[in-house]
Amino acid sequence: MKDRAINRPSLDELAKGIDQSNRIILSRAITVIESKLAFDQKLAANLLDQIIPQTGKSIRIGITGVPGVGKSTFIDTFGSYLTSIGKKVAVLSIDPSSSITRGSILGDKTRMNRLSKDPNAYIRPSPSGNSLGGVAQKTRETILLCEAAGYDVIIVETVGVGQSETSVKDMVDFFLLLMLAGGGDELQGIKRGIMEMADALVINKADGDNINSAKRAKKNYTNALHLLPPHEGGWIVPVELCSAVEETGIDNIWKMMCDFEAKLSGNRFLIENRRRQNLKWMHELIKLKLEESFYHNPEKIDNIKEMEKQVTAGELSVRHAVTQLFS
DSSP states (O other): OGGGGGOOOOHHHHHHHHHTTOHHHHHHHHHHHHOOOHHHHHHHHHHHHHHGGGOSOSEEEEEEOOTTSOHHHHHHHHHHHHHHTTOOEEEEEEEOBOTTTOOBOOOHHHHOHHHHHOTTEEEEEEEOTTOGGGOOTTHHHHHHHHHHTTOSEEEEEOOOSSSOOHHHHTTOSEEEEEEOOSSSSTTTTOOHHHHHHOSEEEEOOOOGGGHHHHHHHHHHHHHHHTTSOOOTTSOOOOEEEOBTTTTBSHHHHHHHHHHHHHHHHHTTHHHHHHHHHHHHHHHHHHHHHHHHHHHTOHHHHHHHHHHHHHHHTTSSOHHHHHHHHTO
C-alpha cells in the first residue's frame, strides 16, 4: 500500500507504547491521529478503539484568555506545581494558524521552559487550522491518547483571540478564563458568552504595583458573575488572584479545581457532561464527513464549478444554486 510507505508503527506497537507511557510513541500516535492519509485514518480509528478502556481517568482543563494575559507562563507555573505534587501533566497547546499560509508558530515549548524539561510533563503544540475557537479538530482524540498514556491532568490551551470558545468548552471538564487587571474598565471587551462558559475566572499578574487593581478587578468580576445564569452543575463560579511569575495563588487554583471535581462528580454532572460531549462530537464528525463526501464527489465537483460561474456572473442566486446542487 502506497500510504504505508511512510513507515508508520503498527497498531500493536502504538498501543503497547502508549500503555507504557512512551512519549516518543505517543507523539507518533498523535501524528497518526492528525494525518489525513487514508491509511493513517484507518490506523487511528483502530487505535482509538483499542485504548478506549484506558481513558476517562484524568481531569480535563481548558484555559483561555486574551493575548498578553500570560497563558503560557501560567501553564508553565501551574503545570510545574502539579508535577511537584506527583501529577503527570499533558499540555495540548493550540497555535494560531495563518488564514493565508496555514502556517503556525508552534513555539509553546520555548515559552514553557520548565515544563518542557519535566519528565512528568508532555507538551504537544498543534496548529489550529480552520477549527472553530482555535482548537485543532483532532484535540479530542489526542486527549484520549494522553489519558491512555497515564496523564492525570490534561490542559488544553486555546488561541484566545476572540473566536468562539465553545469547542474547547465541549471537550473539557473545567473551563478557566484568565483575566488581566489595570487596563481601565476591566469589564470592557469581555464577551458575556465566554464569561457564562467559565467555571472560574483567574486574574493573573496580581503582583507588585498591580495588586490593588487586581483586587478591584476581582470585586468587579464577582459582581458581574451574579448577573449571569447559575452554573448547570450547581457550582458557584469563583474569581481568584494569582501571579504566575511570583508563583502565588497557584495552589489555591488547584484546590478550587479539586473542589469542583469532587462536587460535580458527586452529583454526576461531570459524567453526564462527558456523555453529552461525546454525542455532540459524534454529530460534528457526521457533519464533517458529509461535507467531505459532498466536495469530493466527482459528479458534484463539475456541478459546483458551473454553479460558481453562474453565481459570479449574476445569472443565478446563491439560494437557487445550492438548491440545484442538492436536487
